[in-house]
Amino acid sequence: MPLRYRGLRHPAAQLRDEMDRLLSGFLGHPSEGSWTPGSRGQPAVNLWEQGDTLMAELEVPGVTPEQLDISVVGGELTLRVDRQIPAEEGLSYHRRERPTGSFTRVLRLPADVDGNRVQAELKDGILTITLPKAEGAKPRKIEIASAS
Amino acid sequence: MANSTETTKKAAERPESAERTRGGQFFRPNCDIVERADELLVLADVPGAQGDRIDVKFEDGTLSIHAPIDRRQAPETEYLLCEYAVGDYWRTFQVSEAVDASKISAEYANGVLTLHLPKAESLKPRKIAVTSA
Numbered sequence: 001m002p003l004r005y006r007g008l009r010h011p012a013a014q015l016r017d018e019m020d021r022l023l024s025g026f027l028g029h030p031s032e033g034s035w036t037p038g039s040r041g042q043p044a045v046n047l048w049e050q051g052d053t054l055m056a057e058l059e060v061p062g063v064t065p066e067q068l069d070i071s072v073v074g075g076e077l078t079l080r081v082d083r084q085i086p087a088e089e090g091l092s093y094h095r096r097e098r099p100t101g102s103f104t105r106v107l108r109l110p111a112d113v114d115g116n117r118v119q120a121e122l123k124d125g126i127l128t129i130t131l132p133k134a135e136g137a138k139p140r141k142i143e144i145a146s147a148s
Numbered sequence: 149m150a151n152s153t154e155t156t157k158k159a160a161e162r163p164e165s166a167e168r169t170r171g172g173q174f175f176r177p178n179c180d181i182v183e184r185a186d187e188l189l190v191l192a193d194v195p196g197a198q199g200d201r202i203d204v205k206f207e208d209g210t211l212s213i214h215a216p217i218d219r220r221q222a223p224e225t226e227y228l229l230c231e232y233a234v235g236d237y238w239r240t241f242q243v244s245e246a247v248d249a250s251k252i253s254a255e256y257a258n259g260v261l262t263l264h265l266p267k268a269e270s271l272k273p274r275k276i277a278v279t280s281a
Contacts, residue, residue: 044231048221057220059195059232061259085180094181098193110228125195125259126220 043081045107052138054109054131061125062098068122070129072115077107077131111137174238177213177261181241188245188265194237195259196220202261206249212240213261246270 043058060068060081069080082102087093112134119130182189190211194202197215205212215237246268253264 045229046221046227046231047229048225048227054228059193059259061193061195063258088182088184092183094183094188096180097178098180098191099178107229122258124197125193 043079043103043105045079045105047107047109049110052133054111054113054133056107056129056131058127058129059125060122060127063122063125063127065122068120068127070118070120072113072118072131074134075109075112075137077109077113077129079105079107113137173235175233175235176239177215177237179239179241183245186267188243188247188267190241190261190263190265192237192239192261192263193259194256194261196234197237197256197259197261199256202254202256204252204254204261204263206243206247206252206265209243209247210240211243211263211265212238213263214238215261 043060046057048055056077058079058081060083062085063081063083067082067084069078069082071078080102083100085098085100109131113131114134117132121128121130177192177194179193180189180191182191190213192213194213194215194217196217201216203212203214205214217234217236219234243265245265247265248268251266255262
């Protein structure tokens with residue numbers, strides 16, 4: 001299944017997806033477990049700005065720090081998640097919805113980030129990445145010298 | 149495979165993926181249900197939940213999972229990219245197999261809830277010895 005990311009798609013396409021999702025729910029076909037954001041699948045990303053810092057958050061339940069790989073170059077954040085759920089041999093699965101596998105995602109951030117000060121925290125399946133903006137990307141107040 | 153996403157300064161659209169039930173907004177957690185020889189195993193992805201606040205009930209063959217989730221950001225946060233919304237998890241299952249309700253156990257770690265539903269004694273596979281006359 002191809003990886004698709006919502007949020008930046010055409011609103012009409014989003015509406016259609018939403019209708020598909022609602023209808024499929026009605027008809028009793030639960031959405032399958034794939035890395036599709038928006039349907040409570042993982043890993044979708046939320047990103048916001050907090051003063052001089054950019055914050056990114058992902059839902060990665062059941063993932064250990066060793067299965068995560070985060071790197072920053074300039075204004076580009078690369079996230080790698082490897083979520084393996086080993087199937088147990090000889091058992092019958094009544095349902096398999098939890099997404100599994102590895103994925104890579106590259107986010108172009110709106111500002112350059114100071115790679116040395118990036119921090120990541122993993123708690124209860126939520127990964128929070130703190131990305132302080134690089135000095136050059138911070139807004140600077142320019143003093144105006146009045147020639148009097 | 150790398151997917152590149154441009155983030156812009158304008159606030160991103162928020163997905164509306166919660167289903168309304170019982171007057172509140174709930175999300176349906178992804179679940180795996182595995183049948184083992186002596187138990188049913190339910191694994192639910194409930195990232196952000198706190199273990200001591202998850203409510204699991206088993207009544208009349210219905211298993212229900214409710215995990216309240218608090219907002220992690222201020223409501224007025226302007227997202228540059230918003231691909232998921234946050235809210236309580238709620239899901240119910242009809243369990244047709246006879247389950248020993250008194251022995252159901254649950255554990256929570258790293259955003260994953262694990263439920264063990266032991267099968268009732270009478271349903272466990274039993275080897276019947278055949279005696280030859």
